[in-house]
Amino acid sequence: MKKILIIGAGGQIGSELTTYLRGIYGSRNVVATDVRECKALGADGPFEVLDALNATSVASVVARHEIDTIFNLVALLSAVGERNPQMAWHVNIGALMNSLEVARQHHCALFTPSSIGAFGPSSPKVRTPQDTVMQPTTIYGICKVTGEMLGNYYHHKYGVDTRSIRFPGIISNVTLPGGGTTDYAVEIYYEAIRSGRYTCAVPHDVYMDMIYMPDVLRACVELMEADPARLRHRNSFNIASMSFTPDIIAAEIRKRIPSFTMDFNIDPVKEEIARSWPDSLDDTCAREEWGWRPEWDLSRMTDDMLAAIRSRTAHPRHA
Structure with a gap:
């Protein structure tokens, strides 16, 4: 990772990941974006207002800043998603598809978080395996499973360097x-x-x-810096x-x-x-x-x- 774009930087992960990555890679090399203005994220590095559902705008930011790695952190979460499943699908999958397409066109690596929500009641409950039945009963989980499959599809079909983690709470x-x-x-x-x-x-x-945020931030960097030859799984890794x-x-x-x-x-x-x-x-x-x-x-x-x-x-x- 040399030039990084964070989409959805104003959220729970993004607001802290931006600062963490800037500390490692340099403030000017981490471009934070969100659908709303966020002065705090623009105080020590580049920030742009960006609608993740507008593929042309996403591509423009990637081209202008010569981005090589994208973190797509856009999501409506589980309880919110159940109140408006149509919106959850529109936002979660729309932002992901745009990120995948832009990553393909501009030869970027792409990180997208998945979740324990990708599993459902028919999955083993204790020490749930990496590879097992996944039949979630929430729109959030359905979006996450779909996202994992799309990530694998873009990797196998187009060679996009997609990587993902199934985060606990x-x-x-x-x-x-x-x-x-x-x-x-x-x-x-x-x-x-x-x-x-x-x-x-x-x-x-x-x-x-559950997982504490310092471990989340470190996991993101460690996975994206990992030797791709070692990765048999990409989308998405269980971590505990x-x-x-x-x-x-x-x-x-x-x-x-x-x-x-x-x-x-x-x-x-x-x-x-x-x-x-x-x-x-x-x-x-x-x-x-x-x-x-x-x-x-x-x-x-x-x-x-x-x-x-x-x-x-x-x-x-x-x-």
């Missing part, structure tokens, strides 16, 4: 989530600091795989870091904040989605093919999350 102390089923695992930390209590929309006993229930994460917080309490107001849509997803993923292929190793577990992440949120609460101008 992503937890960040910088950017709030945007309508996913795993959002509770971020919100719970903020409420633990803010009010000392949290009302959870996901049942107490539902396991889901930690798996827990709401009860488990609440207990971990309670070790640090003994007065913390949690009750439940179950969202039936989120419950249905959560119970259809894997409890844990088998990431053997990622470990063998490009050296993936998680660095964060639940205990270490909890310490870091609470410290970061407390710091911003004490210094709100930095929030």
Whole structure:
């Protein structure tokens, strides 16, 4: 990677990935774009307003900046997608098809995130294999499976260097989530600091795989820098870091904040989605093919999350 374009840079992953990549490859070599103006992303590097559904505009940015690697991070997430499945398909697949076509025409590598949402209730629940039945019951998951297949198609038919990761639920102390089923695992930390209590929309006993943002950012770079000769799988790799229930994460917080309490107001849509997803993923292929190793577990992440949120609460101008 030498000249990088991030499409959807204003989202949960993109806002932090932009800064991370600029720290590695240089600020001028990472072009951030989003459908809305984002002054923060333009403060230390190039930023352009870009509609990912306009292929001509995407191609223009790639040509002008001599891009060789595209990160397509555009997505409507699981819970939001279920409220408007037509829009979810239009946005998720439209942005991907434009990214694939531009990557083909301009000889770019392309990264597109997939998700544990690509699996469904008929997939094995524990240590879900890299290669297994994938019959998701959400439009978000259907989009992700379609995206994986399109990535493989463009690689095999046109030679596009497509790569992808099936991310677990992503937890960040910088950017709030945007309508996913795993959002509770971020919100719970903020409420633990803010009010000392949290009302959870996901049942107490539902396991889901999660990952801390520093591991996400590192995984993106490691996969895109991996020797292509080693990649038997491309679209998309399971990666795993930690798996827990709401009860488990609440207990971990309670070790640090003994007065913390949690009750439940179950969202039936989120419950249905959560119970259809894997409890844990088998990431053997990622470990063998490009050296993936998680660095964060639940205990270490909890310490870091609470410290970061407390710091911003004490210094709100930095929030």
